[in-house]
Structures are given as C-alpha cells and as structure tokens.
Amino acid sequence: MFVVHGSKVTSSPLRMFASVVVAMLGLCHCSNHNGTFLRTPELSGPSEALGNTVAVFECKLLPHPENETVLMTLFNRGSTDTWLGDSTSLAGEAAIFNLVVKPSHAGDLVCQARAQNNSNIKPTFSNTHYLKVFEPVSSASVSIMSFTTIFEGEDLYLSCTADGNNVSFTWLQNDQPISSPHVMSRDHSFWIDRITQADSGTYVCEASNSFNGTDFTTRSQEVNVTVKGPRRVFEGEKLVLFCPIDGINMSFTWLLNYQPISSPHVLFSDRLLWINRTTQADSGTYVCEASNGTDFTTRSQEFNITVKGPRRVFEGEKLVLFCPIDGINMSFTWLLNYQPISSPHVLFSDRLLWINRTTQADSGTYVCEASISLKGIDYVSRSWNVNVIVKAVVSDPDISFAVLTEDSHYFSVGVTCQSAVGTPPVAFSLYNGTESVANVTSADRRAVFRVPVVFGEHLGTFRCQANNGAKTASSGWLPIKIEKVKGPVSLTYDYDIAENFAVVGVRLYCKVAAGSHLRYQWFLNKSLLQDHGSFYYVFNQLPEQSILILSVGRSSAGTYHCVVSNSFDNTTTISSRGRYLDKEVLNRLPVLVVAVVFGCFIFLILLVVICCGFGVIYSKIYWRREYGDKFLLEMERRVVAYEGELDVSEYSDGADVLRTVGDGFDQASDASSDEWPQIARQKKTIEDEPIEVPLGFK
Incomplete structure (x- = not known):
C-alpha cells in the first residue's frame, strides 16, 4: 500500500529495494578495487658489473593483476631519475632488462610497475638495488x-x-x-x-x-x-749531505776542507749534515768520517760543494722551490719580495712552489712562511731568502760587416754579431760555412770578428751563433766579397716639366761599372756638394747608384760631375765626364730636334705632291682606257653625218634626204644613249641647226 504525503512517496518495499541496490554497488566497488591493486615489484640483478659488458636485470610483479597489462620501467635514481629501459608484462611473466653497462649507470636502480591501460591504478616501485660499475685500469x-x-x-x-x-x-x-x-x-x-x-x-x-x-x-x-754527489747550491738555500757509511754504534764527524766544522749554523743529526741557510763561505770539499769508538775510522767520498750567488733560470723554464720547514698540520704561504704571491701562473702544492714557465717578472726574493695554530695561538716560521734571477734568453743575432783599414796596404773585414735581447754574458761564435772562425764572450750582447781581405775574391758565407746558457741562437747567412772600384762612371739625367713646358727639376744619376763599399761625391764647377743644399739634395742608393736632385734656377747653373771611390780607400777615384746645365740650355730645343721636325714636315709635303701627281696620271690613263675609243667612234660618225647633209645633190628626193639624215642620227642617238652626256648634247646641237636647201629643191 502506497501513502502519498505531498510530494513524498513512502513505501516499505521501496526502502528495502534501495538498500539492496546500495549494498550490491558497494560489493561491486570493493571487488573491483581489490582485484586491480598493484603489489611491490621485486628487482634483482648483479650488484657489480664490468664496464662495456651486458648485465641482465629482472623485475617481477606477484601476483599479477587479472586482465591488466603491466609496464615495467628501469630507472637510475640519482639527483633525477634516469630512464634505462621498458618491458611489458601481459600475464605475470618477469620483465627482463639487458643493460650495456656504462660508468653513468652506477648507483641506485629501481623498477616501476604501472598499469598500462588504467590510469586509476597508482604505480608502485621496487626496492633499491645498488649497482657498482667496475672500470679496468x-x-x-x-x-x-x-x-x-x-x-x-x-x-x-x-x-x-x-x-x-x-x-x-x-x-x-x-x-x-x-x-x-x-x-x-x-x-x-x-x-x-x-x-x-x-x-x-x-x-x-x-x-x-x-x-x-x-x-x-x-x-x-x-x-x-x-x-x-758534488753539487752547486745558491746562497740562502739549504745543504743536506748524507754519509753513505753503514755500521753499528758508529759516530760521524764532518770535515770541510779536511778541517772539523765548527760553524754554529751547521747542524748534525746521525749521518746527516744540515746547513739551513748556506753562504759562499760554505763552499769547499766535505768529507764524512765514521768511527766505532775504538780503532776503526773510515772516510766517505768527497762532496765538492760550490755555493753560488742568486739562483738563475731562463725565461720559459720551470722554477720549483721547496719549503724546508717541517711540521704537522702546517699551512704554507709563499712571498715574492715579501709580498704574497697572487700570480695565476704560480702553483702551490703543500711545501712546493711551482712556476711552469717563468718570466722576468718572477725575478726577486722568495720566502716561505709556515704557520700552525695551537690553542688559539698562531705560530709562524719563515724560511731563508732564496734570490732568483730570471734571465732573458738570447735572441737571434744580427750579422753585418764593414771594411777596416789598418794602414794603406792592409785591410780587414770586421764582422759584427749583435743580439737585441738576452742577459749577458753572451758567447758568440763566427762560422764560415761549417768551419768555425773564432769565439768570444761579450758582456754587452755584441762581438766583432776580424777576417783578412783578399780583393776581388769571395771571402765566404758567414753566420753568427749566440748562447748565454739556455739555447743557441743563429743569424742568417751573409756572403762577403770586397772589390775595388772600376770604371767607367756614367752620368745621365732626366727632368720634370711644368704646365708651361718649362724644365723645373733635374735628376742626375751616377753609376760605376764595378766595386763594393762605394762612396759617391758630387761636384758643381769643381766645388764639392754636401748631402743637401738650398737647390739640391743627394740621395744614395748604395751600392747601385747615387742621385743628385736639382731645382732648376740661377743658382743651379754650372758644370756637374761625380767621383766614385771605395769608402775604405781614397787612393783610387774615378770621375765621370762633366755636364753643363742651366735654365736656358735645358729649355732650348736642340738643333738635331729642330732638323728632325722640319725634315719630317718637308717629307710629308713631298709625299703629298707625289701622291697627287700619280693621281692625275692615273686618271688620264684610266679615261683613255675606258672612254677614248668610244669617243673617237662617235666623233667619226658625227663627221660623216655632217658631210652627208652638205652633199645633198646626190639624192633626188629632198624630203627623203632629210628623213634619211634625221633617221640616221636618231638611230645613232638610240644606239649611244648610254654614252657620255657630251655626245648627247652634240647630237642635240646638230639636230637643231637650220639646214640650208640648195636652189632647185623644194
């Protein structure tokens, strides 16, 4: 029975039906949820693998959910998860991962299980499996x-x-x-x-x-x-000598120059001799004596020690300094010229200072400071001073030569070798080809070698070598030949012309046939010209020629000549011929030029006249050849016709005579219609003339 109250409908059977429906839905939901829940997968495989080999990892999910495809993924869990591979499980089979091991795979590996076609199911992760990748040495x-x-x-x-x-x-x-x-x-x-x-x-x-x-x-x-054994040390450095004598209950004594050492700055410890800061007074021969306290005493070999001044290295070489201060948990600081070193090319490693490629800026006084802190108190110990000089490597020398005069009969060649860079002293060597000529040590990077002169002969090809301890530098090759001056001397010139065609500048060129180390001298009216003056300038292009540049004017007028000699010998001089130059002479046309110009002009006139004469003669010949015969024939015809007109008594019919004569001229005119116009005009004149008829004719 249903009861209706307003809009509500109530019924006991309806309530019961709804409860049953809700219970069935709940059961269905619970059944679906429990059936697709993913368990934790299990990851297994090797914990250590060799690089560049294949390692097999297995991931299982038990139990496998029904009617679900599960995607298994292998990850390397680091700062970010790195994917290593995927594998699909359809019916509970294990996922297999064949991994080519690399160093980057080392670390924690995990396996993820995820329902491939159901996003409502949350993925699960396996336990962490650590992989160690081994790299062969x-x-x-x-x-x-x-x-x-x-x-x-x-x-x-x-x-x-x-x-x-x-x-x-x-x-x-x-x-x-x-x-x-x-x-x-x-x-x-x-x-x-x-x-x-x-x-x-x-x-x-x-x-x-x-x-x-x-x-x-x-x-x-x-x-x-x-x-x-024997060695050299530098002032301020430590010197440690070890006695090589072995024995039991031995006492050791050190001798310097065969005298017991009593200097307070020399320390002894068992078989060691230790000088913390050497001086040049510590140079000499050291010997160790060992004694067992009875009658046995023996001496070691000699140690020859030389204590030199500052330590010297060359630019580009390495410098290694060792701090002699011992201690535990100490920190070390190096100073250059008593300032902390901040150069980026200076390296520090524990007690070492290391400069791989030194420069001259690394020269100075080095000091090592060792510090330690005990109970809040800082203790600092400073080593001795080490003076370091970084030497500049000698550069390739320049080579040149000059002829030196000893007296009027003896000459020599001075070959100069000079390096622009390099810390002295520098040892120079001179070579002629492969043969060594001489050696000299210079304190100013310059050396001069003397070579005897044989005039006219090739002395050889020379080269310099320089060395200041780092490497050997070489110059280029220099051929040397000394030859005395030989004539003749030629003097030529050219000039510059202004806009008005006037000569404003002259250049005189002086050349000699042969000679070396030449000296040119210019003269004006037998007066020697210096390098430059108010109207001239001397420019030497040695050894080929000398040029005298003149500005044409009143001051430059005169006779010029040049004299050539060897710069090392004034006994032989050769002069050129003189040449007179002034403004009028330079701007005057030469007679030869005038003759040539007028001769060319007359030749052209004669050539034109001859050509015209030949033209006239040729035209006459051509006229006669082309028109002469035709003209004579026509004239002959005209004469005959004229005579016929005058002798009319031979004809009985006057009208016929006239007709015949007229017809004859018409025919001749027709036959010669292409001839010259003069013929046509002649014809026209004859036809138009009045004909006188003799008496007795009508």
Missing part, C-alpha cells in the same frame, strides 16, 4: 714534481695517475719493488725526502685493480732519476 702516467737530475740530500717527488676505479699503485725502482725506509708513498704520490746516490735509477708506476678474480694492470713510462 688503463693509461697510467707519471708526473714529475721535481728535477730528475738532483743532488744528494734533495727531495724527489713523483705522482702517478691512471684511468679506472679502485686503483692501487706500486712503485718500482729498476724493475724491483722499493723497500728503502726513507722512501714514502701515499695513494698515487711518491717522494724521497732525502735522496742519496743509491736512489739513482729508473722509476716506474704500476696501477692495478681486479674484478671477479681477474686482475688488470697497466704500467707507466719510465722516469730516469740521476742523483749527483
């Missing part, structure tokens, strides 16, 4: 942090680098593992704090690592180290 090389030729007591620093990970380093001396207690190594670094002559030899670094029982090893290049 390769390309080992040794860096030298000190000199390879060093002296006893100095320090040797070597460093080894190699490509790969988990690399261990082993150092070998002469292909044997190093076991000396005073040799230290850490990680890839190797150093000998106080080297001895026993440390000379060949050093090699071996770098190695291993993977799954396989060992990988690479070997560096060889480094040859030479340890010298």
Whole structure:
C-alpha cells in the first residue's frame, strides 16, 4: 500500500529495494578495487658489473593483476631519475632488462610497475638495488714534481695517475719493488725526502685493480732519476749531505776542507749534515768520517760543494722551490719580495712552489712562511731568502760587416754579431760555412770578428751563433766579397716639366761599372756638394747608384760631375765626364730636334705632291682606257653625218634626204644613249641647226 504525503512517496518495499541496490554497488566497488591493486615489484640483478659488458636485470610483479597489462620501467635514481629501459608484462611473466653497462649507470636502480591501460591504478616501485660499475685500469702516467737530475740530500717527488676505479699503485725502482725506509708513498704520490746516490735509477708506476678474480694492470713510462754527489747550491738555500757509511754504534764527524766544522749554523743529526741557510763561505770539499769508538775510522767520498750567488733560470723554464720547514698540520704561504704571491701562473702544492714557465717578472726574493695554530695561538716560521734571477734568453743575432783599414796596404773585414735581447754574458761564435772562425764572450750582447781581405775574391758565407746558457741562437747567412772600384762612371739625367713646358727639376744619376763599399761625391764647377743644399739634395742608393736632385734656377747653373771611390780607400777615384746645365740650355730645343721636325714636315709635303701627281696620271690613263675609243667612234660618225647633209645633190628626193639624215642620227642617238652626256648634247646641237636647201629643191 502506497501513502502519498505531498510530494513524498513512502513505501516499505521501496526502502528495502534501495538498500539492496546500495549494498550490491558497494560489493561491486570493493571487488573491483581489490582485484586491480598493484603489489611491490621485486628487482634483482648483479650488484657489480664490468664496464662495456651486458648485465641482465629482472623485475617481477606477484601476483599479477587479472586482465591488466603491466609496464615495467628501469630507472637510475640519482639527483633525477634516469630512464634505462621498458618491458611489458601481459600475464605475470618477469620483465627482463639487458643493460650495456656504462660508468653513468652506477648507483641506485629501481623498477616501476604501472598499469598500462588504467590510469586509476597508482604505480608502485621496487626496492633499491645498488649497482657498482667496475672500470679496468688503463693509461697510467707519471708526473714529475721535481728535477730528475738532483743532488744528494734533495727531495724527489713523483705522482702517478691512471684511468679506472679502485686503483692501487706500486712503485718500482729498476724493475724491483722499493723497500728503502726513507722512501714514502701515499695513494698515487711518491717522494724521497732525502735522496742519496743509491736512489739513482729508473722509476716506474704500476696501477692495478681486479674484478671477479681477474686482475688488470697497466704500467707507466719510465722516469730516469740521476742523483749527483758534488753539487752547486745558491746562497740562502739549504745543504743536506748524507754519509753513505753503514755500521753499528758508529759516530760521524764532518770535515770541510779536511778541517772539523765548527760553524754554529751547521747542524748534525746521525749521518746527516744540515746547513739551513748556506753562504759562499760554505763552499769547499766535505768529507764524512765514521768511527766505532775504538780503532776503526773510515772516510766517505768527497762532496765538492760550490755555493753560488742568486739562483738563475731562463725565461720559459720551470722554477720549483721547496719549503724546508717541517711540521704537522702546517699551512704554507709563499712571498715574492715579501709580498704574497697572487700570480695565476704560480702553483702551490703543500711545501712546493711551482712556476711552469717563468718570466722576468718572477725575478726577486722568495720566502716561505709556515704557520700552525695551537690553542688559539698562531705560530709562524719563515724560511731563508732564496734570490732568483730570471734571465732573458738570447735572441737571434744580427750579422753585418764593414771594411777596416789598418794602414794603406792592409785591410780587414770586421764582422759584427749583435743580439737585441738576452742577459749577458753572451758567447758568440763566427762560422764560415761549417768551419768555425773564432769565439768570444761579450758582456754587452755584441762581438766583432776580424777576417783578412783578399780583393776581388769571395771571402765566404758567414753566420753568427749566440748562447748565454739556455739555447743557441743563429743569424742568417751573409756572403762577403770586397772589390775595388772600376770604371767607367756614367752620368745621365732626366727632368720634370711644368704646365708651361718649362724644365723645373733635374735628376742626375751616377753609376760605376764595378766595386763594393762605394762612396759617391758630387761636384758643381769643381766645388764639392754636401748631402743637401738650398737647390739640391743627394740621395744614395748604395751600392747601385747615387742621385743628385736639382731645382732648376740661377743658382743651379754650372758644370756637374761625380767621383766614385771605395769608402775604405781614397787612393783610387774615378770621375765621370762633366755636364753643363742651366735654365736656358735645358729649355732650348736642340738643333738635331729642330732638323728632325722640319725634315719630317718637308717629307710629308713631298709625299703629298707625289701622291697627287700619280693621281692625275692615273686618271688620264684610266679615261683613255675606258672612254677614248668610244669617243673617237662617235666623233667619226658625227663627221660623216655632217658631210652627208652638205652633199645633198646626190639624192633626188629632198624630203627623203632629210628623213634619211634625221633617221640616221636618231638611230645613232638610240644606239649611244648610254654614252657620255657630251655626245648627247652634240647630237642635240646638230639636230637643231637650220639646214640650208640648195636652189632647185623644194
């Protein structure tokens, strides 16, 4: 039964039906949600892999949701997730990822499971799987942090680098593992704090690592180290000498120049002699004596030490300074001229100062400061001063020569070698071809060599070499031949013309047939002209010629000539012929020019007259050849016709006579209608003339 209250309809069966519908929908929803929920996938695979090999990773999702396609994705989880691969699972099979391992794949790997066709299902992630990528060691090389030729007591620093990970380093001396207690190594670094002559030899670094029982090893290049006994040190540097005598319960004594050392700045420690700051007074021969306290005493070899002034290096060379201050947890600062070094090309490494390519700006006094802080108090220790002078490398020398006069009969060639750059002293050598001529050391980058002269012969091709300790610089080749002046001397000129065709400037050229080191002199009316004057200028193009440039005017009038001689010998002079020049002469036309011009004019007139005469003669010949015969024939016809008109008594019929005569001239006129107009006019005149009829004719 239904009850209606306004707009509401209520019924017990209807309420029951609605409840059933709601319950069924809830069950359906719960059933759908529980059926497509994704579990956590499981990622498995190797935890360590060799680079450039294939590693297989497997991702499983159990249980697999029914009627769902699951997309499996492999990620490298770093600062950002890096995609490594995808695989689709249709019916619960495991996703397989074949990964070509690279160094960038190292780190945490995760697998993501996602319903491929249902965006309502949230993706899930596997546990993190860490992958370590192993790189085999390769390309080992040794860096030298000190000199390879060093002296006893100095320090040797070597460093080894190699490509790969988990690399261990082993150092070998002469292909044997190093076991000396005073040799230290850490990680890839190797150093000998106080080297001895026993440390000379060949050093090699071996770098190695291993993977799954396989060992990988690479070997560096060889480094040859030479340890010298006697050596040179510079003022202010330390000197450390090591006594090579071995023994038990031995006491050691050091001698300088075979006298016991009593200087307070010389320290002794076991077998070592240590001078912290050397002076030139420390130069000499050092000997170590070892004694066991009884009757046994022995001496070492001699150490010849020379303490020199400032340390000198050349531009472009490296400079390595070592701070002698020892200590733990100390920081080091280097000063140049007592100011902290801020140059970007100066490197610092622990106790080392390293300048790979020095310049002259690196000259000065170097000091090392070592500092340490203990209980809030800073302690600073300063090393000795090291004076460094960076020398300029000598430049390629210029070579030139001049003839030198010893007396009137003896001459020589002075060959000059000069370098523009280079710190003295500079050693110069002169070569003639491959043969050495002479050597000299100069304090001002300049040297002069004398070579005997043989006139007229080629002395050779010379070259200079210069060296101030860094490298040998060479000049170009210079051929040398000395020849005395030989004639003749030619004098020529040309000139400049103004707008009015007047000569305003003259250039005189003086040349000689042969000679070297020439000197030209110009004369005006036997007066010597200097290099320049109010109206002239001398320009020498040695050795080819000399040019005298003149401004034409009243002052420049006169006779000019030049004299040529050798610059090194005034005994032989050759003069040119004189040439007179003034304004009128230069602007006057020469007789020869006038004769040539008028001769050419007369020749042209004669040529025209001759051509006209030939033209007249040719025209007459042509007239007679073309029209002469025709004209005579026509005239003959006209005479005959005229005679016929006069003799009319031969005809009986006067009218016929007239007709005949007229017809005859008409025919002749018709036949000669193409002839000259004069003939036609003649015809016309004859026809128009009145004819007198004789008596007896009608």
